[in-house]
Amino acid sequence: MPKVLNYTPAWLSKPNPGHEIFVPSAKQSDSSSLLVGSNGKRNAKPGPRRTIAQRGTEVFIAVGKEIRWADLVYLKEAWEDKQQREKSSGKGKDTDSQYGDNHAQGYRTIKTTVADDIRQLIISPNANYLAILTTHTVHIAILPEPSHLTAPDTGPMKLKTYTLGPTTHVTSQSGIVSALWHPLGVNGTCLVTVTEDAVVRVWELSTADRWSFDRPTLAIDLKKLADGTSADQDFGASGSGMNKGFSPDSFEMEVASACFPARGSGGWSPMTLWIAMREGDVYALCPLLPEKFSPPPTLIPSLSVSIVAKIATIEDDPEVSQKSKLLAQQQLAWMSDIDMQEPVYIEASLGEPAAEVYNRPSKPGRIPKLQGPFDFDLAPEESEDELDSLLSDIYVIGPKVDGDELMLGEEDELELDDGDNDAGLSMGIVCLSASSGRVSICLDLDGVEAQWLPRSKSKTSRFIEDEDPPSLLTFQVLDTLRDGEVWDGNWPMFSLDYDSRYSFYITDTSSITFMSLTPWVFRLESELTEGTAGTDFRVELLAKGQNTIRERIYTQKADDRSSPLAASTLIRDPDLGCFLLTATPHGPISVSFEAPDFEYDLIRRSRSPTYDSEPDKPLTLYEPRPVYQPAHSFEESSALPSLLEKLRHSKYKRLLKEEVRLSPATLTIMTDAHKVLSEETHRIGTAAAELFRRCERLQIELRNQIQKANDVANRVEAITGTDFDDEEPAMTNNEVLEQRIQAAKDNQKKITERIERLKKLQSKGTNRELSDKEKAWIDEVALVESKITDKGEDAPEGNGKEPWSRYAEVMSLKEDLLEQAKELAVAEEPVASPNLKIPSEIRKAKIAQVMSLLDRETALVEGARSRLERLSMA
Template identity: 40%
Template structure:
């Protein structure tokens, strides 16, 4: 059964409608900026994201006066004329498609036939066009564009949308032209599909791709009984990647992530959440996948595209993160504002944001600025004058006013927060000593002391900074005075009161220093040779290894002797005397033994026992051997004492 889609009259009660929930708009953004490298329909298309996740498009949405780029009208003409020729030559799938193509041709025909207003400026000439009224000034709502992914949550809460326009069809536009290089290099780069990025309230980033494109469609004129049912079939968005920009512990109930476009490439953008600012780039993925999409050789192209899409699509980098102490999670006002990128050749590439307590800024690298500086630098072939490397200035971060100076005094809401309703009337009465009064004063003192302490810390920090600034200013003034005196001395031809010396040739100074160094080297060489010869003559032959070992033994013996000097001398003397006495006694006994044997009678004495002669000879032999051993010991001791006495005259 057909439904009535006609709009309600003014002031008519519409009652309940599902559109009040399903069609709640979260964000809207145009699909392009009107650049030459973008598709002609992109800058005229307004993409609308609903809170539930559906995406719609209005094309073309133009003001009454608008400006077109140099490529917009030729690109529209080539595409619309070609599609109309195909539609007339072949049967279209439906009457709606043929009707839409005819409406586009009528719209383009009226735009070509109208008069163009030319506005001349000092730098450029601008062509202003009027919005065509045929077939209708109101575009038709196209969509919905739905995410084609089963794993997505059903209750998505979309907060912002970012649309990156597809590249213009340069091959079709420049067909038959002899000079296609008139277009810029950026016009021949980019992706042939529309990239749509969606942000949710939980900080999830969905990167989607739409390949069919959006073209102009209009509503019929507002005549009675001529409003027809709009035929708009849902289209699918190819979900490329889903990224979490916020950790689960950092999520807040009032979080509202937002997009911000970056400079340089239209495939770069920033995402601002409650506490962080992150940078995302799709340029690398676009440069890898676009050659596969436009390649004429389709063998294995699907496999390669799947590999590229399964890899990392978005490159991310966190640029700014506020510490947890600067943000109160339970406060609905603490949230970073949407970041604003600023690019200036004097300031550089800045990223600005703001929190309720202080501003935030990040200085980024700018490749365009580096290329500009490289182009302005003199080439190597040119003779550039000698340039001194500038000394980097000592910089410090600017003073940030503490957030306590922005906060409202806690005493303003003290009565409403800490005083019970039944005790508030006692505040206007005379003070009475009671437990409730003591508790009231204690609470006030606790809150006021914490607040005044924070104010004291903030004021003391400012006071110290002011004192340090005064000291630095005095130091800089002193340096300026010294530099001024030096400049005055140089201008007068004197340096600190001394007469300025005439200029000396640099080569002459270097030659004199070189000759002095050479003469000094010769002198040192002669001194070294003389000392070496003296040492050789005084030393004689070198000491052998045996002599070195004997010297070590003598040193060890002298050390052992020196430790017990007194005892050693006494013991050696006593041992020498004892050995000498024993030797003399044994010698005397040895001399008397033969006399006794010879003087003995031939007949033995009957009073003494008889000793065999063999036993006597054995005893004599033992005595002689003992005497010889004692004599050898005495000789060894005597020779050792002589050696010791020669080494140590003290003995």
Template identity: 40%
Template sequence: MPKAASHTPPWLCRPSPAASFFTRDPSKKHDSRIQNENGEYIGPQRTLAHRDTEVFAVVDNQIRWADLATLKAEWSPKPKSSPKKGKASTKKGIEEDEKTASYRILTVPVYGQIKQLVISPNGAFMAIVTAHTVHIAILPDRSHLSSTERTPLRLKTYQLGPTTHVIPESPVVSALWHPLGVHSNVEACIVTITADAAVRVWELDRNNHWSFDRPSLAIDLKKLVDGTSSDEDFTPLGFGKNKGFSADSFDMEVATACFGGTAQPAEDAWAPMTLWVAMRPGDLYALCPLLPSKWRALPATIPALSATIVPKLAVIEEQYSGIEGADDDLIACRQQYEWLKEIDDQNSANISDVDGAEILKRPSNPSVIPRLQGPFQFDADEQFNDLEITDFIIIPPRLDTAALMTGEDDEGILEENAEEGLPYTTVCLSTSSGRVHICLELDGVEGQWLPKAKANTFTTPLSEPADLLLVESLDTVRENLREANCWPTFTLDTDSRYSFYLTTSNNVSFISLSSWAQRLEAEIQSEDTAGSQFRLNVLCDGNIAAREVLIQLNENDPSLSEEPKHLTNALLLSDYDLGQLLLTYRGSTPQAVELDEQQNPVLASFSESLCGDFDRLATQNLQPLQPLHKPRRSPYQVPAIFYANEPLKSFVDEHVPHRHRSTLHEPIRLSPSTLDMIAAAHRVLAAHTGSLEKAAADLFRRCERLRGEMRDQLESIAIVADRIKNVSSHIGEDGQRQEGSRSEDVLNDRLDAAKQRQKQLAQRYSDIRSKMSKLGGRPLSEKEKSWIGEVDLLSTAIEKKVTDEEQTMRTRLETAKSLAEELLAEVKEIAKAQPPSTSEDHAITISPSSQPKIPQKLQRAKVVDAMKMVERESAVIDAITERLERLNTSFS
């Protein structure tokens, strides 16, 4: 788990050049178009993007560019001395600062507040998303942007769907670059999802402007969820057409969407071509496969699909052919086989390699539009009645390399794709209340299509809900810090795909599932299933996710009072010059954390426990020692009000009418207009001075707190110094320490005690480990199983409440005793009635009026069996009597 080495490094704080990259213009007010009538936030804040070390941010609705590696290299801790300037020189200095700014403004013809910046995988395009419009900008090369020229640069942009994504239509909630699309400096593929559940695939080509006007594939999910045939029309209604009212307008209101994978070699083959869509009420749907007309196939994609589809089809045809109820599975598998066969039959001349990937055409059989799978739901408790999805991520299952390499001699693909991971899809959802739900999808999502419009070929498909296994729910925001306008967003980690960052309105947290996923994977792959159920219960009942808060804002901080009420999405930058940097910002204040190397949480917890044991051993009969190092917190950020311009400079232009400006140069006359002007100036000046007073008061409180903390640190150091002095001091015969004395025996005794304590801990650990290995390493014998069943039956009978109709244990014991006595009496009477015999082989003589003759051997065998049965009953009765006596003794 990464640890925070420092918060907001100096090269990002004022007056460094990097701090000016996020500084807003104080004269401009915050645009309220991203807020509703109540002032609450109504969408995600993804206005921070990066391309390697290049950062793109939206400030004052302007797109700014900067290279953080260059800014850090140019930063110097020594402030530059500047001579005093007059008014003219001050104005000239401001103009020079604007020309030598550390960032560059990228101008785009975009109307409305920019809500999202999404950069293509190869860094050639950038999607600029507002509430209703999408623009595709062509990004220049880094060398062109980092030139000495700092004037605003106008980017070449294309509006995506001028008659599709417009203000009268439904707002855009997500814009995703397709992971399997063909991305180059000329071509790209992007998928847009609107709030009315319309999915559109755009295959962009700079040489064909028509590709920016209409999508290559458009699907209305509200039509598709009720579709029965692939021949139906699932295209969304065009511009200006009446859509009518439907209950799906609320149940299928899209919150966000994401692809199931990022086209990595170790992912499942179906994952990167699966589009997951999350609805605001909490339902999830999946479209698989969703492909453009030209798509990239990784080297292991087609072999993995063949290794999955072909054996499954053979098994279904062999076992379930002709069985009623299995026809749907058989036809669905045949559809996958036909889809894969069309890919294999493509002409090799039309296939080209790009970075080791093959460019293939999208199959048209069975259909280009897949079936909508879902809804996927999980069983939430009553306490989760506020399930309003804001964002989610999908962690794809690992590639089944064992099935892929069956019968193959070449292990190159296996080594390339060998990576740890679960064979199940992991779904992590965030809600508006700041709660994170972690679920598992156990069945897997594969390609499915609707049937053709022919009779007796396919039963009517039903969209039945699929269950998600809820593993854990986390509260990432404390109750007293929870905001009503919270819109949490996820950021994937670069080190592990089972780790991610969650950005809320006032904090950024790191959440890791890596440790749990590794233990679960080892248990699933284990060949020894003895005790597996017990270990799985322990894994699921314990802590699933490890969480650590990296950034926490104080809402009472006056420097944040005038800022927007939500943090932007966090970025994780990993570079040799920058290190590992987690960056976000809020208004004009950047928030960053420098992360150190990964640490093993098991070793960290073990070392902490050992330190605690040594502290308890060394500080017996002493007061607890306060920690010398206080918890790290973000450094002091200078409020923007200290750098703001004087409000009276622009007062005349904003509040004085043009026809009254000539009177400002005349002597003041008492009039209503003069009184109104002075009152307006007083309001403006009072607001400015009030903000200055709050910022100055906060700085004073911080200085007082710093003095108090320094005093506490000095007291702690003095206590430590006294303890160090007492450690080696000699203890006299009266039990008191002697001042100024030193004894090595005291140190040796303490060291021996610590070593002995360490040996005891190691021995206890080894004993517990050996016991657990014995319990889980061998199966239970029949005798142990019968003994466990008998103990459970006896405990259930004792703890069970006795009613009038039920028989108590004592009554059952008396009945058993009476039956045993009667059996014994009958056996004795039978034995007395039999005459003595002289030979074992001689038959028993019985009078003709009695029963027929019975051989002596058979009679004796029957008697022996009866005696054994009586002995067993007597033993059981004696055992029950002894246990009841012990229980009565223990209860008394």
């Protein structure tokens, strides 16, 4: 869990430019007030609000129909420069400063051509395109370099934009729920849009070809595909004349969200589109590829190895179903088409190697099979609350890439894209969020693989009815909202963390929650790979225990539903630090975190020898809390003047100049005025009550801070010894502290010596039993001793002799041979048999042979004796 240091800083608060870029202008506020109904609330359909896009330290914020651009580093440094100048000269303006009004500014307003409020901003992987989404339309903006956005003129500017699908994504058609940049798109130029009516479209954008923005290269109607039985059927999206009548499919297959796993995931994950339906069903579409795609270096080799290994395993196995074998053959044909291609190398982004571009295989087909709906194993019982089953967002973490298995037998090492891939879970994780705040964490044990529908005349069509639906294992179910915070317009959204792909943030209407799966992901992977005794028990403990980190990091008033939070954006920069950024229609909200320890180490290593270290920060004795911001009700203009202006142009304008009389017309006017005034007075009264409560809370917190400071002062005085000395101290504070530290060291030394003495006494007085290893060592020593020394016991029966008996035999042979040698030496002189003569060469050879045998036996005896001596000494 990241440690929260503070909340929204001063340079993002009123009245600084960092706050103004997040709020609408006065003209926008007046125009938006005209859209408010008689009940004072917008009847907007709930949906995702991703109104903040990030490019390094730059942010793009959607405010109504406009986009605000800002460089956060510039805004922070400009505010710090202004504060420094005010302290030094007492004047807030200085034309000589680089942050003055006549110099380049770090914020701009970007005008768009959208007809409705912007709901989502999705930036491309290479940060050169920006997808601008309303409820029904999509616009693609070409982002310029930061130097072109930074200019002394802070007036509105226009970007070059293209309307995506001018006849497809229009107000008369279904709304758009997700727009995703395909992970395998060539230089991040492939966009996938998913509409509410379950239609997936793939757009391969190119500024050189304007037609690429008009028509998608692939359009799939998931409702048709779910009922499809043959690849020869037409699964394309219907035109503008499609039937809008009610059907069970249109109700059950209303899309809530869709997502791709990360580009560096293993297996088929980078080309798998996961779709979460509003009613709770989950589907997968694999492989979903554009006509030209650019895979990472590990994708094609890993898939090739897995497909070949799978075919070799199941080809001759009679227990494997015929459907599985035919599916493996389809995957082999798909991979063979890629292997036959020669990739085209194109220039990638700056600092990246050249990208390999492949064409989408034409066999078995370009439209994959729709897998699902998935069955949820071990799912909790159905709740009485309908919001528990209404899904709002989906986040899928792909399996890790097994680099060791992939590069088995290869000499060159392969560098992986992501750091988490080599240390993670070898299966996918599917996270689902519901409108009630419930988060379901599921494991994809089987893994989603590529599947296609068979041809109409193919023999695989007979196996379609026998297949089992895929399933997901529900690992944990957690709640992120309290009872009073749940309402039907809530739409929780996932936001990725910058530290690990196994941690994320969940942003709903009124709160932000941090969740991390790292406490159990790596433990589960070790249990599954090692497979030691007791694995089932330990895995069960992991599943039943609350191992997932869940921490609420920000909460605003739950009843203020007119100011929903936008999806959080995580930013990490040396100049800005680590913080989370979100926004409401009334201003930004940020939460700053403590930087990890390894970042401090990298900073220290990169510093120059002449760097002057910064002073240590003081110890924080308070808990961080959000700074109080006055309620926006105090700043809203009254709607009563607009009501009076409306009455002046109505049929009741005569009554405004006459005396008040009791009549139906007067009652109508008074009723309308009462509606406006009652709502405004209620908002102002609620805001004033909140201000009063904050003032009381401020007094309580001030007393607590004074009490904590007093406790710290008493502890310091107790350490220095100045709390009980009535007379003047005989020693200074330093001397008292040094004396106490020395006394503590001496006491520690005495305690250590005493512990060592107790350990020695305990080892002498304790007669503990010998371990199995010690008993085995004793038996081995006795066996060696019995083989070397003669204890007078009978020799054990066996084919060979013991070493000590062989030694005795060798000694006896030595004596006999010495005697024989002496006799031979004496017998050299011819005495009795003058005719018997032995050549001297033969005699010398025999004697040399005997002496070598004696030396060998002597060496064996000496070696056995030295080994026995070593064993006895040990």
